[in-house]
Amino acid sequence: MTQTAMQAAPEATPRPNSDLRALYTQMRRVRTFEERVGELFVRGQSAGSMLHLSIGEESAAVGVCAAMREGDTFTTHHRGHGIFLARGADPNRMMAEIGGKETGYCHGKGGSMHIADMGLGHLGANAIVGGGIPAVVGAGIASKRAGKGDISVAFFGDGAMQQGILYESMNMAALWDLPVLFVCINNQYGMGTRIDQATKGHELHLRARAFGLRGETVDGLDVTEVRETAQDLVDAARTGQPGFLAVDCYRFFGHARMDKSPYRKEEEEALGRQKDPVLHARAALIGAGVTEDELDGVDNDIAREMDAAIDFAVASQEPQLASMFRDVYGPDEPEPEPVRTRIDRVLARE
Amino acid sequence: MVQMTYRDALRQALRDAMAEDDRVFVIGEEVGRYGGAYGVTKGLIEEFGSDRLMDTPISEAAIVGAAVGAAMAGLKPVAELMYVDFIGMTMDQLGNQAAKIRYMFGGQIGVPMVLRTQGGTGRSAGAQHSQSLEAYVLHTPGLRLAMPATVADAYHLLRGALRQPDPVVFIEHKALYTLKEEVDLSAPVPDWGKAAIRRKGDDLVIVTYSRQVHNALKAAEELAARGIEATVIDLRTLNPLDFDTIRAEVERVGRAMVVSEGVMTAGVAAELSARISEECFDFLHDPVVRVAGEDIPISVSVALEAASVPTTALVRETAERLVA
Ligand SMILES: Cc1ncc(C[n+]2csc(CCOP(=O)(O)OP(=O)(O)O)c2C)c(N)n1
Ligand SMILES: [Mg+2]
Numbered sequence: 140m141t142q143t144a145m146q147a148a149p150e151a152t153p154r155p156n157s158d159l160r161a162l163y164t165q166m167r168r169v170r171t172f173e174e175r176v177g178e179l180f181v182r183g184q185s186a187g188s189m190l191h192l193s194i195g196e197e198s199a200a201v202g203v204c205a206a207m208r209e210g211d212t213f214t215t216h217h218r219g220h221g222i223f224l225a226r227g228a229d230p231n232r233m234m235a236e237i238g239g240k241e242t243g244y245c246h247g248k249g250g251s252m253h254i255a256d257m258g259l260g261h262l263g264a265n266a267i268v269g270g271g272i273p274a275v276v277g278a279g280i281a282s283k284r285a286g287k288g289d290i291s292v293a294f295f296g297d298g299a300m301q302q303g304i305l306y307e308s309m310n311m312a313a314l315w316d317l318p319v320l321f322v323c324i325n326n327q328y329g330m331g332t333r334i335d336q337a338t339k340g341h342e343l344h345l346r347a348r349a350f351g352l353r354g355e356t357v358d359g360l361d362v363t364e365v366r367e368t369a370q371d372l373v374d375a376a377r378t379g380q381p382g383f384l385a386v387d388c389y390r391f392f393g394h395a396r397m398d399k400s401p402y403r404k405e406e407e408e409a410l411g412r413q414k415d416p417v418l419h420a421r422a423a424l425i426g427a428g429v430t431e432d433e434l435d436g437v438d439n440d441i442a443r444e445m446d447a448a449i450d451f452a453v454a455s456q457e458p459q460l461a462s463m464f465r466d467v468y469g470p471d472e473p474e475p476e477p478v479r480t481r482i483d484r485v486l487a488r489e
Numbered sequence: 490m491v492q493m494t495y496r497d498a499l500r501q502a503l504r505d506a507m508a509e510d511d512r513v514f515v516i517g518e519e520v521g522r523y524g525g526a527y528g529v530t531k532g533l534i535e536e537f538g539s540d541r542l543m544d545t546p547i548s549e550a551a552i553v554g555a556a557v558g559a560a561m562a563g564l565k566p567v568a569e570l571m572y573v574d575f576i577g578m579t580m581d582q583l584g585n586q587a588a589k590i591r592y593m594f595g596g597q598i599g600v601p602m603v604l605r606t607q608g609g610t611g612r613s614a615g616a617q618h619s620q621s622l623e624a625y626v627l628h629t630p631g632l633r634l635a636m637p638a639t640v641a642d643a644y645h646l647l648r649g650a651l652r653q654p655d656p657v658v659f660i661e662h663k664a665l666y667t668l669k670e671e672v673d674l675s676a677p678v679p680d681w682g683k684a685a686i687r688r689k690g691d692d693l694v695i696v697t698y699s700r701q702v703h704n705a706l707k708a709a710e711e712l713a714a715r716g717i718e719a720t721v722i723d724l725r726t727l728n729p730l731d732f733d734t735i736r737a738e739v740e741r742v743g744r745a746m747v748v749s750e751g752v753m754t755a756g757v758a759a760e761l762s763a764r765i766s767e768e769c770f771d772f773l774h775d776p777v778v779r780v781a782g783e784d785i786p787i788s789v790s791v792a793l794e795a796a797s798v799p800t801t802a803l804v805r806e807t808a809e810r811l812v813a
Pocket of ligand 1: 191216266267269299300329394518549
């Protein structure tokens with residue numbers, strides 16, 4: 140371990156969400172939401188086919204987000220539904236955005252891969268692998284200046300571990316002692332490429348340590364462990380010691396909705412899906428004396444919540460055509476002139 | 490004659506080029522085992538092996554940079570960029586390296602590589618996966634640019650690109666992969682660098698390329714039903730640009746319209762329109778009109794996406810008003 144990695148966080152932050160029950164509930168919400176997104180797609184109500192589900196990765200989103208607090212900011216990759224939900228997103232507005240509807244977080248302009256909400260500190264999901272990572276360096280500079288102890292967290296996949304921009308960003312974060320955390324959700328695949336087909340350097344956290352960050356890897360099976368490891372790194376980041384966390388998990392389904400993963404064996408998938416953080420947490424709760432009935436009650440409430448999100452999205456309107464010229468520039472700036480208007484002027488000439 | 494899709498034709502071109510010349514290899518994300526994000530390279534790894542279909546990590550800048558080096562070292566790389574929207578990540582390697590090496594080094598060496606990619610709207614893929622960025626390429630001297638519209642051209646332009654002494658950016662259209670046409674790949678096509686006149690008429694000339702060729706042809710058909718006859722020119726390559734064909738048609742007909750899916754401002758249509766206006770001024774009865782993409786990002790909303798690029802209706806109406 141590097142010297143920084145060994146320093147203890149100076150003061151422990153209160154851990155309001157640390158109980159397993161809350162973590163389980165959040166993970167179940169993420170899973171059920173993702174299952175419903177799949178349904179939205181099947182019903183022809185989603186905008187496009189580029190839907191990336193985070194089933195199997197719930198502990199990464201929920202464990203890390205539980206260690207964050209209001210005021211913190213974050214960016215995500217294209218598989219970010221679970222992270223946003225775990226930071227408090229409204230499933231209705233999320234589902235509507237995924238459906239490309241006016242009532243969505245971004246009025247139907249962004250969709251699944253470009254969802255954001257400044258109110259919740261979500262600086263944006265990204266369809267460019269690695270595209271959202273450097274923003275946390277900038278947000279970290281702003282947090283540091285503001286001096287309120289807020290941090291900024293970048294969530295990305297293992298695929299982004301091979302993009303140069305990650306290393307430029309980590310280096311700056313370390314150089315300037317920024318309150319920043321880099322979280323790699325290592326689901327073993329980038330599309331059809333297994334991580335060992337993309338790199339020979341498998342101890343991902345060592346790369347971060349080489350730049351002077353605190354770096355850890357945690358098994359995503361146990362959400363409590365993810366949460367605790369994340370909490371240590373988050374607490375350190377608040378004091379200006381940037382960190383990196385790799386969460387090991389498995390992408391249960393295809394890369395996107397259309398992908399049936401022909402490039403991997405069924406046995407491998409079956410094995411991978413045994414690493415189920417939701418079922419693992421459920422078993423732990425039952426072991427601690429919670430009844431099946433109680434947990435079924437939790438699950439049923441969540442199912443209703445997410446059904447309502449589908450209904451909300453389906454019932455919502457498409458954006459008005461005129462809205463397409465809005466928000467290219469600031470609110471008081473003139474909108475770009477429609478092509479039709481420009482053609483009219485050319486043809487009106489006599 | 491065989492029925493073939495645009496996707497099949499691209500694959501056939503790669504297959505034939507690789508069989509003919511063992512210096513040719515493909516390098517990019519998901520090109521081998523997965524068979525390409527849009528299935529273009531499907532099956533080629535079984536035929537040619539993983540040394541010639543190199544699956545890469547997600548590292549676009551290095552993919553293009555490696556292709557530059559391989560080309561300088563005597564190989565013939567076909568690098569694949571999954572979406573043209575990622576071109577920004579490779580722009581230094583493309584714009585500062587590939588494009589300038591021959592010139593900067595006094596003509597000692599060229600960079601004969603092909604960068605295959607795809608762009609355009611049609612899949613509700615959102616702002617970062619739907620763009621038409623050909624103007625970025627056209628604005629860089631040293632880079633060639635091909636954009637096939639037909640199945641036969643998917644084949645022949647890709648074969649042609651691999652015979653060039655210089656880097657070629659080859660932009661396919663994501664909405665054309667399933668286009669199926671009867672083709673005879675041994676039948677002659679216009680040479681590399683020559684435009685194709687896809688339809689001939691006396692009332693106006695529509696200059697276009699890539700998917701908008703099909704849009705323009707559809708509009709031309711509707712115009713013919715209304716008594717207006719349009720020439721439709723498919724540019725095939727934008728660099729080299731076959732301005733002779735454009736000039737001859739515009740001088741003959743006296744009216745021109747340019748159709749492009751890229752955004753209107755400072756786009757390919759702007760360049761073409763300026764050039765026609767300047768060089769054919771004395772022959773024009775009317776101003777050259779551009780029908781192009783709106784100056785906005787592409788939304789994921791299906792309705793907004795469709796309205797962001799030229800529709801058949803807009804092309805037809807504009808043509809009617811221009812001729813009236
Ligand atoms: C710069 C860039 N390159 C390639 C892609 C295409 N692409 C989208 S997701 C993806 C795989 C990403 O893998 P990973 O980062 O591990 O995230 P995961 O999908 O596993 O969550 C690829 C190659 C992209 N969107 N952006
Ligand atoms: Mg991954």
